[in-house]
Structure formats: C-alpha cells, structure tokens
Amino acid sequence: MTAPRFGENGGGGMRRLVGAAGLLLRLVASLLLLTMMVVTFVDVLGRELFSAPLAGAYELTEVLLALVIFVGLPIATARREHVSVDLLTARLPGPVRRGFAVGAAAVTAVVLSVLAWRLFVSAGDFMAYGDATVYLGIPLGPVAGTMAAFTAIAAVVALVVVFRRD
Template structure:
C-alpha cells in the first residue's frame, strides 16, 4: 500500500511541478514581451500592462508548486557530515525527525497562507493595474501548500517505515522509475 500511495502522490506532485514550470515559462515570455515593448515604445510597441503583478502572483504559485515534488524526491538540502558514521537505523530515524519537522513547518505555512487568503478576500484588495483580487494569488499558492503538507505527512510515514525496517533513507539519486 505504501508504494502505491507513493506512486499516486508522486504523480500529483509531478503534475503540480510541471504546472509550476509552465507558469514560469509563461511569466518569462510575458517579461520578455514587456521588456521588448518598453525598449521599442518609439515604434508603437508597449509593455504588458500589469506585468509585475502577473509575475508576482505566478511566481508565488510556482514556488508552492515545486515544494511537494522536492519533498517527495528528498530534494531538500541535508548535511550528512556526521550521519555517515552511524548505521541505517540512526539515519532513518534522523530522516523521520526531519520529515516530522518539515510537516510541522509546511502546516504552519499553509495555515498562515490560508489566513492571508481570507484576509485579502475579506477586504477585497486588488492589484493596482489589472485590478484582479489579491486573494487569487493566495488561492493559487494554497493549492501547492496543501499538497506540500500532504507530501510531508506521507514522507513521515515513508521514513518511519524505513526506520522500522532498518533501511537507510534512499539516496535521491537512486529514485529513478526503474529503481525500487
């Protein structure tokens, strides 16, 4: 059951990360068009109205879209200077503790993001140029934040299973589809 749940969650996280990447590509194109429009304003071109607002909201979504994938693939930075001396069980226990802490941090971030979303929605704040509601950006980021909390909770379960089995945490470089 653990492996099937992991595969399903990985697909969700991968899809979200791809969506985040697509948004970044669109934001890059928008920025390029806007800069070109500013540079060539003398020949009738114009910058994209609200480009800063679009980049701000889109980047927030993209960042939160990448976090679940990074967590599932054990991509967060770790320092293994001292852990290399200990056995598989100690390394798996440390990995479990790190995942518990990351789950707590992700839940705190998601909670605060949710409160910010509610605040922006209640006050009806909008962006200056495009006049779209600020809470839309929060809502887009909230999707990734929720999946991040789920991914973190799953990695606690996964690392706990590894610790109980006495297996070391898997090396992120070994997490190819054909491995396992």
C-alpha cells in the same frame, strides 16, 4: 540505491494516482514558468524596441513566481529535495541518519501545516478586504488560497514521507 522520485515507479492504483498527480503538478509548474518567460520576453522586447514595456508585467511575474514556488513545494517534499546540510550527520551510522531523516520530515510536516494554516487565514483576510495588486487588480485572496492549498498538500506529502519505508 536512490529513493524513487515523485510520480515514478509504476505499480498499484495508488502509485499510478500519485504518479499522475506528480505529472500534473510538474505540468502546471512548467506552464506557469513558460507564461512567466513569455511575459518577461514581451516586456523586455517592448521596452527595448518600442519604448513601451508590458503594462503590469512586474505584478504578473510576482504572482506567477509565487505560484510556481508553491506548486513545486509538494514535488520537492516528495522527492526529499529540500535544502539540507549534512556536515555532522554524514559521519553517523545508517540507522541514526535514518532517524534524523524521519525527524526532519516530521518537523517539515509540522512547519508546512502551520504555514498552510496561516496562508489560509491570510487568504480569508485578503478576500474579506478585497485586496488586489495595484496596477492589474489581481485579487490576492485566491492567490493566497492557492498557495495555502499547495502548502497543505506538501504537508500531507511530508507526513507520508515520515511513515514511508524506503
């Protein structure tokens, strides 16, 4: 039997809240991807048909891609879909494998926590210095802050995975 996916499996109020949060994250990621797709389409169309690419398309795509990745981070963490290699652990007994899985989730929570902290520090630095993208002038502080927030959410989700029994 497979573990329930993030946002699936109805039940109590907390499960519904988690399900709604998962749905919201998937919607946001989908909208960001759709926006990225439209920007790329318009850029290519403008370049090929009118010899006039969309101004700032590269910068906008960079920012959107970063946001898509970090919005998807809590989803991948909750679904336990991070990349893993089980060359050695596949042959171990079930309880030992589960122990390794719990240990991996704990390490993931710690790494994500450190990453979130460093992203928050960077966001503060970006805001203090007024850093922005070169062409469009997109402020980098709020982007890094958003990335930090989603990384912190993923760290909490990883911590929940450590203590979840399924």
